[in-house]
Amino acid sequence: xxxxxxxxxxxxxxxxxxxxxxxxxxxxxxxxxxxxxxxxxxxxxxxxxxxxxxxxxxxxxxxxxxxxxxxxxxxxxxxxxxxxxxxxxxxxxxxxxxxxxxxxxxxxxxxxxxxxxxxxxxxxxxxxxxxxxxxxxxxxxxxxxxxxxxxxxxxxxxxxxxxxxxxxxxxxxxxxxxxxxxxxxxxxxxxxxxxxxxxxxxxxxxxxxxxxxxxxxxxxxxxxxxxxxxxxxxxxxxxxxxxxxxxxxxxxxxxxxxxxxxxxxxxxxxxxxxxxxx
Amino acid sequence: xxxxxxxxxxxxxxxxxxxxxxxxxxxxxxxxxxxxxxxxxxxxxxxxxxxxxxxxxxxxxxxxxxxxxxxxxxxxxxxxxxxxxxxxxxxxxxxxxxxxxxxxxxxxxxxxxxxxxxxxxxxxxxxxxxxxxxxxxxxxxxxxxxxxxxxxxxxxxxxxxxxxxxxxxxxxxxxxxxxxxxxxxxxxxxxxxxxxxxxxxxxxxxxxxxxxxxxxxxxxxxxxxxxxxxxxxxxxxxxxxxxxxxxxxxxxxxxxxxxxxxxxxxxxxxxxxxxxxxxxxxxxxxxxxxxxxxxxxxxxxxxxxxxxxxxxxxxxxxxxxxxxxxxxxxxxxxxxxxxxxxxxxxxxxxxxxxxxxxxxxxxxxxxxxxxxx
Numbered sequence: 001x002x003x004x005x006x007x008x009x010x011x012x013x014x015x016x017x018x019x020x021x022x023x024x025x026x027x028x029x030x031x032x033x034x035x036x037x038x039x040x041x042x043x044x045x046x047x048x049x050x051x052x053x054x055x056x057x058x059x060x061x062x063x064x065x066x067x068x069x070x071x072x073x074x075x076x077x078x079x080x081x082x083x084x085x086x087x088x089x090x091x092x093x094x095x096x097x098x099x100x101x102x103x104x105x106x107x108x109x110x111x112x113x114x115x116x117x118x119x120x121x122x123x124x125x126x127x128x129x130x131x132x133x134x135x136x137x138x139x140x141x142x143x144x145x146x147x148x149x150x151x152x153x154x155x156x157x158x159x160x161x162x163x164x165x166x167x168x169x170x171x172x173x174x175x176x177x178x179x180x181x182x183x184x185x186x187x188x189x190x191x192x193x194x195x196x197x198x199x200x201x202x203x204x205x206x207x208x209x210x211x212x213x214x215x216x217x218x219x220x221x222x223x224x225x226x227x228x229x230x231x232x233x234x235x236x237x238x239x240x241x242x243x244x245x246x247x248x249x250x251x252x253x254x255x256x257x258x259x260x261x262x263x264x265x266x267x268x269x270x271x272x273x274x275x276x277x278x
Numbered sequence: 279x280x281x282x283x284x285x286x287x288x289x290x291x292x293x294x295x296x297x298x299x300x301x302x303x304x305x306x307x308x309x310x311x312x313x314x315x316x317x318x319x320x321x322x323x324x325x326x327x328x329x330x331x332x333x334x335x336x337x338x339x340x341x342x343x344x345x346x347x348x349x350x351x352x353x354x355x356x357x358x359x360x361x362x363x364x365x366x367x368x369x370x371x372x373x374x375x376x377x378x379x380x381x382x383x384x385x386x387x388x389x390x391x392x393x394x395x396x397x398x399x400x401x402x403x404x405x406x407x408x409x410x411x412x413x414x415x416x417x418x419x420x421x422x423x424x425x426x427x428x429x430x431x432x433x434x435x436x437x438x439x440x441x442x443x444x445x446x447x448x449x450x451x452x453x454x455x456x457x458x459x460x461x462x463x464x465x466x467x468x469x470x471x472x473x474x475x476x477x478x479x480x481x482x483x484x485x486x487x488x489x490x491x492x493x494x495x496x497x498x499x500x501x502x503x504x505x506x507x508x509x510x511x512x513x514x515x516x517x518x519x520x521x522x523x524x525x526x527x528x529x530x531x532x533x534x535x536x537x538x539x540x541x542x543x544x545x546x547x548x549x550x551x552x553x554x555x556x557x558x559x560x561x562x563x564x565x566x567x568x569x570x571x572x573x574x575x576x577x578x579x580x581x582x583x584x585x586x587x588x589x590x591x592x593x594x595x596x597x598x599x600x601x602x603x604x605x606x607x608x609x610x611x612x613x614x615x616x617x618x619x620x621x622x623x624x625x626x627x628x629x630x631x632x633x634x635x636x637x638x639x640x641x642x643x644x645x646x647x648x649x650x651x
Contacts, residue, residue, distance in 0.1 A: 071561040071601070078463055230466065238602060 004031045006039060011200035012193070013045040013096075022056025022110055025065040026075070029082030036089040040096060046200040046208075049099045049192060050090070050117060054185060057102040057126070058110030063135070067250040073237040076246075080140050080233055083109045084226060087141045090116040091215070091222065097199055097207055101192040102126045102177070103185055107165075111176075112141035115150060118211060120177040121195070123188050128171050131163030135249065136241035140229045145222050151175050291504030292330070300509040301335035307516045313339040315468055316515055317461065317606050319454060320475035321348030321634020322503050328639045330505040342512065345461055346557055346604040347475055349425040349452070350377045350632035354556040355593045357450035358383035360585040361422045364448065365396035367583065372448075373407045374422040376400045377632045382625060384592045404436045411445035420579040422448045427481040430568045431542035434549035437574060446579040451568040453552055454478050455486045460563055462494055464605050471515040473508070474500040476530045481546075483538025487526045495524045502530040549574060558628060559593040559601025600627030603636050610637040617641060 004017045015035055019028050039048045052058050061079040069075040090098050090113065100114040102122035107129035114120055114128075122128075130147070132139035139160065147156040151174045159166070159174075168180045181188050199207065236242055290296065318324065324344045327333060333342060346352050362383055365372040372388065379389040379400065392398040401407055407421040423433050430451040437447070454475060462469065474487060479500040490496050497518035501511035511529035518525060528534050546568070555567020570578045579585060594600055598620070599613035610616045610629070620626040622638055629635035633642070 069561075070556055071559065074460075074464060074561050081463075081466075234607070238607075240596070 010197045011046045012196040013039040013048045016051040018053025022059035023062035025062035046204045047097045047196045056104040057106040059107045060109030076237045087116045109141040122177045124182045129165040133163040136245040137236045138232045140233045145225045291506040314470045315341045316471040317345045318473035319345040319347040326503045328643045343606040344636045348634040351628040352557040353424040356591045359587040363587045364585045370418045371397040373401045411442040420446045424450045427478040434545035448579040456566040472498040476502045480534045481542045484526045497524045498526045499529045595626045598627040600629040610640045
């Protein structure tokens with residue numbers, strides 16, 4: 001599949017996955033996993049940048065493909081596990097620093113893939129929807145370990161239960177992303193590439209040593225935690241709520257709009273100049 | 279291989295003393311083992327396990343769960359819908375085994391359609407189909423065939439030996455090994471061994487399951503259908519699990535040869551191709567559907583007659599959990615319909631129809647309590 005590419009330059013590995021609508025089917029997941037694994041083993045690089053696609057970073061599993069399958073529950077579950085493997089590959093990249101460069105929006109598992117990276121930068125037009133509940137799912141991709149560690153227990157509750165989209169400003173405030181970068185796509189790409197190359201060439205071993213200390217607890221807990229997630233997800237995949245939400249999403253294709261409409265007044269979707277770096 | 283004894287005394291395979299001894303050995307082997315799940319993939323095994331109360335001889339932490347081993351249950355609803363459609367055509371009679379009559383299809387069943395004027399006859403052997411066809415040359419007969427390797431081999435042999443021109447086939451037979459890959463995916467790493475179906479393995483041999491060893495590092499044991507057969511296979515699996523071994527072993531040597539039945543395999547290979555096929559409610563399983571080879575297309579009812587029903591298929595009633603029961607994900611008692619709306623007299627799903635269906639077995643045989651004191 002030509003949609004997923006890997007290029008290296010100046011000690012940095014660039015992984016692009018501009019899949020249609022950001023929806024990762026089983027094949028995409030397998031290919032992205034293998035690409036990340038290759039990058040992890042590539043001694044010529046020190047930093048990996050996950051670029052996603054220009055319109056969407058990643059929107060999790062491909063619900064259209066799932067819906068067309070004879071037994072949607074099984075494919076959904078397989079697809080979730082395949083996405084889990086990618087997130088796991090990112091989380092265990094202990095000899096590389098991983099950067100998420102969000103040129104476009106992300107939702108569900110796509111958000112978790114983004115936040116699994118060590119550093120997360122987004123364009124100012126990016127909306128994150130780290131909610132699964134709108135699709136009748138409780139979530140996987142290590143959210144139960146990543147989100148509480150990253151944004152705190154209370155914020156995780158709000159994010160998961162309200163299942164509302166998050167503006168770049170709020171994502172920055174919460175700590176889901178580290179920096180919002182304004183400007184057009186080429187400028188964003190240039191900015192991220194320069195950061196990545198700088199990190200890769202300057203005291204990278206010290207940064208990786210810090211990463212290994214910081215991630216130690218998370219890595220120790222993640223196997224048992226993901227088992228719990230998958231157990232619940234299997235039930236969700238077989239639940240009528242998932243089927244009706246999925247049908248609504250696929251047939252009306254309006255789920256994304258409805259997700260955006262549910263933004264609560266507290267969600268500040270406007271980026272202030274101070275939030276934004278040129 | 280053990281030489282088969284022509285005067286084999288099958289009572290020995292139900293012998294209480296041997297059963298108790300095996301139960302003790304299983305207890306001993308599994309003493310310090312973590313809880314584990316073994317799956318069997320044969321309706322005959324579930325029937326024997328429940329009927330003889332075999333589960334009560336196992337320690338609480340050793341679970342033997344039922345998989346998709348009932349041929350009637352996994353028969354795709356699309357095929358039954360086709361059989362129903364065929365039975366309503368003039369001068370066409372559908373022939374099938376008795377178990378298939380009451381299996382719910384999308385809108386009806388073969389039994390109901392028969393009472394509504396459809397032409398459906400029960401046969402007991404593939405040879406009956408030939409007999410019917412010879413007796414009424416002006417009528418077209420369609421043999422609706424379901425089952426695994428064992429039944430498929432019989433059909434292949436029949437086709438190779440030549441059949442009357444007015445006998446066609448609607449083949450819904452399935453090949454078992456590929457479904458194990460799906461089960462591994464569905465159950466993640468929670469399964470630690472498989473009991474293989476004795477009769478299907480007698481045809482295919484053990485080698486076709488080598489991928490379980492190579493790919494999944496999981497032991498398999500082909501087992502017979504008496505309590506001693508099953509406990510023996512469980513004991514051997516536990517030994518392997520304990521020693522981190524993962525071989526495919528033959529615990530039914532009085533029937534199974536390592537290489538299987540070579541004559542039957544030759545027949546199967548000459549008559550059928552293996553293509554992706556639906557297992558009712560479960561999924562499409564790669565290389566698991568027996569399809570008549572092109573040279574036998576003239577016998578294929580699907581190609582020679584119009585049999586596509588004018589409605590879309592529905593594998594299960596929305597509340598029915600048969601597909602998850604067949605995957606070993608839930609138990610019959612987890613289904614709201616079990617023993618209430620769904621009974622053998624009025625089955626909602628396929629698992630309540632055949633004596634090899636998990637729901638039917640659990641309904642028929644009340645839980646046996648054995649007083650070990």
